[in-house]
Amino acid sequence: MTLNRRTMLKAGAAAAAAIPLFGSKAFAQEEPLKVGFVLIGTVNDNGWNFGHSEGAKYMKAELGDAVAEPTIVENVPEGPDCERVLRELAQSGHKLIFATSFGYGDYVIKVAQQFPDVRFEHATGYQRSENVGTYNARFYEGRAVCGTVAGHLSQTGKAGYIGSFPIPEVVMGVNAFVLAARKVNPDFTITPVYISTWNDPAREADAARAMIDQGIDIVAQHTDGPAALQVVEERGAVGGFGQGADMSAFAPNAQLTSIIDNWGPHYVLAAQAVIDGTWESKDVWPGLKEGEVEIGPYGPKVPEDVIAAAEAVKNGQIDGSMHIFTGPINDHTGTERVAAGVTLTDAELLSMDWYVEGVIPPA
Incomplete structure (x- = not known):
């Protein structure tokens, strides 16, 4: 499911950098995992955002009924709107949320503190906490x-x-x-x-x-x-x-x-870890060798x-x-x-x- 920012804001329910922490595990999921993706542009930009959209599709195809149809929110600027969208995704039952632009970092950390049972991953970021991980590509x-x-x-x-x-x-x-x-x-x-x-x-x-x-x-x-x-x-x-x-x-x-950018395999691994209850806050940085x-x-x-x-x-x-x-x-x-x-x-x-x-x- 792809939503633009305005639709997401209507549909949703009403900070300092953290040090890396490892070993924090999510509870295993009994229902299909709801996964959200926050994009700075549109899925049809034929570049960065398209790559994340394709990765979300790959995740769904690989994990099938274990995950719900991914929620993709487009055109979210690096500012207060990002905070609102992240919060609304968390409030609406998404237990894994990918924030895919560098400038989202402070907002990810802030919202993650309010939703300790939700796992967040920030693309190209550097701030981590118990329920925030980071990922990038070389x-x-x-x-x-x-x-x-x-x-x-x-x-x-x-x-x-x-x-x-x-x-x-x-x-x-x-x-x-x-x-x-x-x-x-x-x-x-x-x-x-x-x-x-x-x-x-x-x-x-x-x-x-x-x-x-x-x-x-x-x-x-x-x-x-x-x-x-x-x-x-x-x-x-x-x-x-x-x-x-x-x-x-x-x-x-x-x-x-x-x-x-081939984000799909990482999205599969992260979602499966949340499902299994083995997700951990960490930083990953694969490249050509890993196929990312x-x-x-x-x-x-x-x-x-x-x-x-x-x-x-x-x-x-x-x-x-x-x-x-x-x-x-x-x-x-x-x-x-x-x-x-x-x-x-x-x-x-x-x-x-x-x-x-x-x-x-x-x-």
């Missing part, structure tokens, strides 16, 4: 594959990166992309532009046009829809990359490949030798033989940040607030 691994393709195909050696907000997840993606590209072309540069939203097709399209006008021929993105790729297709630039889903239907020539991050089909502009190079980067990350954040790595000022042979820890990645060499920071 998107940066996919960025390394995309950066490899860009390094081979760019004619100008210049890429642009349309980002939402300069949070660690996005900065990490910018850095992974350019590190991979510079292994192919040491002079490669990338210019991030932040549009202060996750999904605004007009702003994404305007950013892509401005980049192409400035001589950039590869456009990457960390926003939710295909608008930027459509501009790349229209303007005849070298290409770009789908974000969260395969966007080739919107840019069949411009999409070089895509990062596909997938690389989509390569587009017609990508020749076989570039596909082979990209697949080598993908497979190296899967088998552990390479990590894009292994030094030596300098920051954008030329100062060494990671010594040769040292790999950044997960904690260092999740707090990343600096750019690597090759990034042209926003003014």
Whole structure:
């Protein structure tokens, strides 16, 4: 069942960061588990929200009658509306609620305190409590594959990166992309532009046009829809990359490949744990190896030798033989940040607030 925010608010019944806690178990379910999903956009955005919607469908298909039809609430902004929607889902009997946008974090923690018998999971979040877990995907691994393709195909050696907000997840993606590209072309540069939203097709399209006008021929993105790729297709630039889903239907020539978010297996595991009474508050961060991050089909502009190079980067990350954040790595000022042979820890990645060499920071 998919609801928009207004319908959900009518239908519903009338904070500080918590430390990680482990071992808190939910009571086993006797009736079909009601699961809610809170989305910042629409399920037909063909990107981030679409991926979570598909994951909800996968969960239902895998668990059958053990779960009720998932409740999906669309277009919930990162603000007080999120708090109301979370509360109304909890009040209406949902015992597992997934909040799928970074800015929902404070509201998840607040509402979870009021409903200790409900389990909450926050995508891309970092705040946990006894009944709040966090989950994410190693998107940066996919960025390394995309950066490899860009390094081979760019004619100008210049890429642009349309980002939402300069949070660690996005900065990490910018850095992974350019590190991979510079292994192919040491002079490669990338210019991030932040549009202060996750999904605004007009702003994404305007950013892509401005980049192409400035001589950039590869456009990457960390926003939710295909608008930027459509501009790349229209303007005849070298290409770009789908974000969260395969966007080739919107840019069949411009999409070089895509990062596909496969949330379904995690949703199955979480729901089954609640059903079994074994759910625990924890953080999970799978990637290519686990299949939560997938690389989509390569587009017609990508020749076989570039596909082979990209697949080598993908497979190296899967088998552990390479990590894009292994030094030596300098920051954008030329100062060494990671010594040769040292790999950044997960904690260092999740707090990343600096750019690597090759990034042209926003003014």
